[in-house]
Amino acid sequence: MSIRVRFAPSPTGMPHVGVIRTAIFDWLLARHHNGKFVLRIEDTDRSRYVEGAVDNIIGALKWLGMDIDEGPSAGGDYGPYYQSERLPLYYRYVKYLIDEGRAYWCNCTPERLDKIRKEQQAKKMPVGYDNKCWNLGLNGEPGDGVHVLRFAIPPGMTTTFHDELRGDITVDNDELDDFVLLKRDGFPTYHFASCIDDHHMAISHVFRGEEWLSSAPKHKLLYDALGIEPPKFVHVPVILGPDRKKLSKRHGAANVLEYKQMGYLPEAIFNFLALIGWNPGTEDEILSKEQLAELFTVERINTSAGIFDIDKLNWMNGEYIRAMPLESLVERLRPAMSEWGWIDDGFEPWGKEYVAGVCALMQERLKTLVEMREKAFFFFEEFESYDPKGAKKAFKGDDIIDRLSAAREKLEKTEWTVVGIEAAIRETAEKFGVGAGKIIHPIRLAVSGISAGPGLFEMLHILGRKKVIARIDKAIESL
Ligand code: GLU
Numbered sequence: 001m002s003i004r005v006r007f008a009p010s011p012t013g014m015p016h017v018g019v020i021r022t023a024i025f026d027w028l029l030a031r032h033h034n035g036k037f038v039l040r041i042e043d044t045d046r047s048r049y050v051e052g053a054v055d056n057i058i059g060a061l062k063w064l065g066m067d068i069d070e071g072p073s074a075g076g077d078y079g080p081y082y083q084s085e086r087l088p089l090y091y092r093y094v095k096y097l098i099d100e101g102r103a104y105w106c107n108c109t110p111e112r113l114d115k116i117r118k119e120q121q122a123k124k125m126p127v128g129y130d131n132k133c134w135n136l137g138l139n140g141e142p143g144d145g146v147h148v149l150r151f152a153i154p155p156g157m158t159t160t161f162h163d164e165l166r167g168d169i170t171v172d173n174d175e176l177d178d179f180v181l182l183k184r185d186g187f188p189t190y191h192f193a194s195c196i197d198d199h200h201m202a203i204s205h206v207f208r209g210e211e212w213l214s215s216a217p218k219h220k221l222l223y224d225a226l227g228i229e230p231p232k233f234v235h236v237p238v239i240l241g242p243d244r245k246k247l248s249k250r251h252g253a254a255n256v257l258e259y260k261q262m263g264y265l266p267e268a269i270f271n272f273l274a275l276i277g278w279n280p281g282t283e284d285e286i287l288s289k290e291q292l293a294e295l296f297t298v299e300r301i302n303t304s305a306g307i308f309d310i311d312k313l314n315w316m317n318g319e320y321i322r323a324m325p326l327e328s329l330v331e332r333l334r335p336a337m338s339e340w341g342w343i344d345d346g347f348e349p350w351g352k353e354y355v356a357g358v359c360a361l362m363q364e365r366l367k368t369l370v371e372m373r374e375k376a377f378f379f380f381e382e383f384e385s386y387d388p389k390g391a392k393k394a395f396k397g398d399d400i401i402d403r404l405s406a407a408r409e410k411l412e413k414t415e416w417t418v419v420g421i422e423a424a425i426r427e428t429a430e431k432f433g434v435g436a437g438k439i440i441h442p443i444r445l446a447v448s449g450i451s452a453g454p455g456l457f458e459m460l461h462i463l464g465r466k467k468v469i470a471r472i473d474k475a476i477e478s479l
C-alpha cells in the first residue's frame with residue numbers, strides 16, 4: 001500500500017502549534033515510508049475564512065522545511081486541493097445517498113433547531129436533531145438556501161470504528177444525531193467533504209486532533225453508506241501547557257510563525273514539536289528531520305496530552321545554535337543584525353571578521369537569535385548608561401576610579417592579545433591586592449554597560465584597544 005498522508009487545515013487563523021504538530025506527524029510518516037505529504041485546504045466554512053491564512057500555513061511549512069508533495073502550490077494528480085473547488089464531486093454523492101435512503105433534505109429553520117436544543121438541554125437530554133424531516137421526502141437542491149442535507153443514522157444499532165492507537169471503539173447509534181452533510185449555502189460540512197476527499201485523494205492515514213474522536217463513528221457510518229474503505233485513523237492528543245491547562249500566551253506563543261519572529265530556529269521548533277506527544281525511543285532528544293523521519297512510528301504516539309514546555313524549547317534552540325557552524329550562524333543572524341542597524345549588506349562598517357568574531361563569542365550564550373540584540377549591542381552601538389543594579393555592585397568602593405585608571409594604563413600598553421589582556425587585568429588586581437573580580441566586573445560594566453556577557457578578555461580583544469580605553473575613560477568621567 002502506498003502511504004499518502006494529508007494535512008488538512010482550515011484557513012481560519014494563524015497556524016497553531018497543535019495544528020502544525022499534526023502536520024509534522026503527517027510529514028514524518030510520509031517521509032518514513034517514502035510516501036506522499038499532501039496539503040488540502042478545508043475551506044468550506046465560508047464564515048470563518050480568514051484572508052491570508054493559506055499563505056501563512058504554507059509559509060509555516062516552508063519555514064520548517066517541510067516540503068509538500070501535492071497541494072495548492074505544489075499541484076498533483078488528485079486536485080483541486082481547495083475543498084471549495086471540489087463541490088461537483090461532493091454533489092455526485094448526494095443523489096446516491098438520497099436514493100439509498102441514507103440522506104434526506106431538511107428545511108428546519110435555525111430558530112427551530114435552537115428551540116429544540118434548548119428544550120433538550122433543559123430536560124438534560126442529549127442534544128441533537130429530532131429527525132423531524134426524516135421520511136418527509138422533501139425536495140431540496142444543494143445551495144438553495146432553505147435545505148440542508150442530513151445523513152440518516154440507522155437507529156437501534158451500534159457502530160464500531162478503529163483508531164490505530166486506541167483499537168476498536170463501539171458506540172450506540174442512538175447517541176448520534178442525523179448530522180448535516182451539506183449546509184444551506186451548498187458547502188459540505190467537514191464530515192462529508194473530508195470523508196469523500198480522503199477517499200478520492202487515496203489517503204492511507206489520517207492524523208487529526210483528538211477532538212475529532214467523537215465524530216469518528218459518524219464518519220465510519222458515512223464510509224459504510226458510501227461503500228468505501230476508510231483510511232487508518234490516528235487521533236493525536238492535545239497539547240497543553242506545563243500546568244495542564246489549554247495552551248495560551250502564558251505558555252508561549254500559540255502561533256508557530258511567532259517563533260520565527262522571536263528568533264527560534266526552524267529545525268529546533270520542528271524537533272521540539274515532533275517530540276510533543278510522540279516518543280522517539282532514543283536517549284538523545286536532539287534529532288534532525290531525517291533522523292526523526294527514520295524513527296517515526298505511529299505506535300509511539302501517546303494517547304495522553306502532550307506538554308508544551310517553553311524551557312525545553314529554549315534549551316533545545318540553544319543546543320541548535322551551539323551546534324551550528326559559525327558561518328551559518330553569521331548568515332542566520334545577518335538579516336536581524338542589519339535590521340537592528342548594526343551592519344549593512346556587506347557587513348560594513350565593521351567588516352565580516354569583526355562580525356563573525358562577535359558571533360563566535362556569543363554562540364555559546366544565545367538561546368534565541370534575537371537575544372543577540374540585548375546581549376551583544378555594545379559591540380555595535382554606543383550606550384549612555386550602565387545597568388543600575390550592576391553599577392551598584394561593580395562601581396563601588398573608594399578606590400574604584402583608581403582601579404579603573406590602573407587597568408586602563410595597563411591595557412593601553414599590553415600586547416593586544418587575549419593573553420596580553422588577561423595579564424594586564426590580573427596584574428592590576430595584584431597591584432591592589434584584590435581578587436580579579438574587583439577589576440573584571442568594573443571593566444565589563446564600563447565597556448558593555450551590562451553585567452553579564454562573554455569572557456571579558458575575549459570580549460575586550462574583539463572590541464579593540466581604542467574603544468576599550470575610550471569607554472573606560474567615559475566610565476571614570478561618569479563616576
Ligand atoms: N480541517 C480540520 C481542522 O482543521 C481537519 C481535521 C482533519 O485533519 O481531518 O480541524
